Amino acid sequence: MIALVDCNNFYASCERIFEPALYGKPIGVLSNNDGCIIARSNELKALNIEMGAPAFQVYPLVKRLGITLRSSNYALYGDMSARVMQVLTELSPSVERYSIDEAFVDLSGMEEQSIAFCQQLAATVPRYTGIPVSVGAAPSKTLAKIANHLAKKQPGRNSVCVFQEADDVELLQWLKKLPVEEIWGIGKRLGQKLRLRGIETAMDLREANPQQLKKNFSVLVARTQMELQGTPCIHLDEAPEPKQSIMCSRSFSTSTNSLNDLKAAIRFHCQNACEKLRGQNSLTQAVLVTVRSRSERFKGRAYDASAIALPQATDDTQQILHTAQTQLEAIYQPGVRYHKAGIMLLDLIPWRPMQLGLLESEQSALKEKGGKTQKLMQTLDQLNHKMGRHTVAFGLPVEDARWQMKMAHRSPRYTTCWSEIPKAKAC
Ligand SMILES: [Mg+2]
Known part of the structure; x- marks a missing residue:
């Protein structure tokens, strides 16, 4: 559960x-x-x-x-x-x-x-x-998302709602009433497509023909169906993005107390998050950096986080990265071993041209700077899209860093990484 x-x-x-x-x-x-x-x-x-x-x-x-x-x-x-x-x-x-x-x-x-x-x-x-x-x-x-919604909306429940079985009568009744687009990860657009095939409620999705679902929809829909039936199959890494925010974080392969390691990890996540942000045409208004430690010296503070509002909504990696690194320095404690770090971009809004200052002299300078940044970010995304993630990145690349995932048993990336392309030798 x-x-x-x-x-x-x-x-x-x-x-x-x-x-x-x-x-x-x-x-x-x-x-x-x-x-x-x-x-x-x-x-x-x-x-x-x-x-x-x-x-x-x-x-x-x-x-x-x-x-x-x-x-x-x-x-x-x-x-x-x-x-x-x-x-x-x-x-x-x-x-x-x-x-x-x-x-x-x-x-x-x-x-x-x-x-x-x-x-x-x-x-x-x-x-x-x-x-x-x-x-x-x-x-x-x-x-659990659905149970949480009921815990919040039905006052008689005192903020707690537990369904021990996926066949709970009350839960089934609620699934019959719940519009399909309100299910976690489905949303409006996918909901419309499901409705065209007669799937209008959470119950309809739970009972739909799995072969048909797999044929017509993504693997996410098939997994959501299994989840509705009570089989857990969505890991947090693949979970739908929380509303109006983007989160990138990962546990390290071994814990570290080096500020440089943490900075490299934050830099890595920050660049991924910013790429996602631009990919969905949004701007972020605030940045939250979090680190986690099991260390005694963290004195029971399992998580530490620091959030900062950006002076202006932005999608500029340089600016977001700078803010994130400053925050990391503020929460970092020497001597503590950390085992996870991550970044969240908060309160996203749809992309819009940068707001310019009131003075005309300021406006033209800001406009020029904004235009240059936008071009730089577009070029960065295009290159990384074409040549593979992190081909062009901020800061020095760190190979085999401790904060990277353990991948000792990974097969070569034959098709996406030049250095791992299969080699043919003529004898
Ligand atoms: Mg809330």
């Missing part, structure tokens, strides 16, 4: 911790430069203020409706996120962070106590951190 722990209205909850007068009040958190709403408390949702609403439309309502607007405080959110992860790791050895405010907790071997344990998770995290969470557990990640 697996549990998904999700912080409720995470940014708004962080704002409340140190300002208790905000409990029960509508709160909106604003994007970079206070442009638009990127996070809402339930009270703000109830006022029908939409996600992404421009701040200037909300300002006139602030006094009348008692709304509190806050600029985003990524340093606070990043630190609170690390604290939540730390509490989870203290309660369970097997925690995988999925996004800034969500983590999967492996419950294998504790099926019998799963309900009590999930209740413990839901009670302990808010007691230790002040952040309320919802916990959903089920035999697979996809079903």
Whole structure:
């Protein structure tokens, strides 16, 4: 079994911790430069203020409706996120962070106590951190996502919903009602294609003909079907991207205490994340770097994280990398052995031309710089696409670094790597 722990209205909850007068009040958190709403408390949702609403439309309502607007405080959110992860790791050895405010907790071997344990998770995290969470557990990640949704939306459940069996009557009833596009990883576009073939609900997908599914859709859909039936088969590496963020992280083959190793790992993940970001035509507004250690000297801090808002939404690897390296230096502790590092790009927005300053003299300089950066990034992506990942990269390449995956038994990359191309000899 697996549990998904999700912080409720995470940014708004962080704002409340140190300002208790905000409990029960509508709160909106604003994007970079206070442009638009990127996070809402339930009270703000109830006022029908939409996600992404421009701040200037909300300002006139602030006094009348008692709304509190806050600029985003990524340093606070990043630190609170690390604290939540730390509490989870203290309660369970097997925690995988999925996004800034969500983590999967492996419950294998504790099926019998799963309900009590999930209740413990839901009670302990808010007691230790002040952040309320919802916990959903089920035999697979996809079903745990659904259980989590019910834990959050149905008040009678007290923030916990556990389905020990994939054939649970209540779960089946819910699957019949759940629109197919709302399943984890399916989404609107794929949902439309499934609907054309008569698959409209989660139950329809669960019971669809597997051969037909494999023939007409990707392997992800086939796996999602198995997950809906209760067979876990989605690993976190292949899991759908969390909403409005991109995450790249990996465990090291052996732990390391070298800042240079960590920097190389962050550089590697950062470049992958930025390539993904540009591939989907988005800009990021904040960067979160996380490291993990089992070391005693980490004093129970299983995770450490630091997040920073970018001065302007961007897709420029140089800028994001620079921010990430600065953050890493801030959280790095000499003498601690780390075994995982990663980066998250947060609060993505669709690509748009760079906002220019007000002064005309500034505008032309910024425009020229922005244009050059954009061309550089395009060239970088094209080269790496054509010649193989990381053919052109920032910084010095590190071969066989400790933070790389163990691949002692990998066969040569015959078709994608020039140095490993098969050699033919004429005798
Ligand atoms: Mg959440």
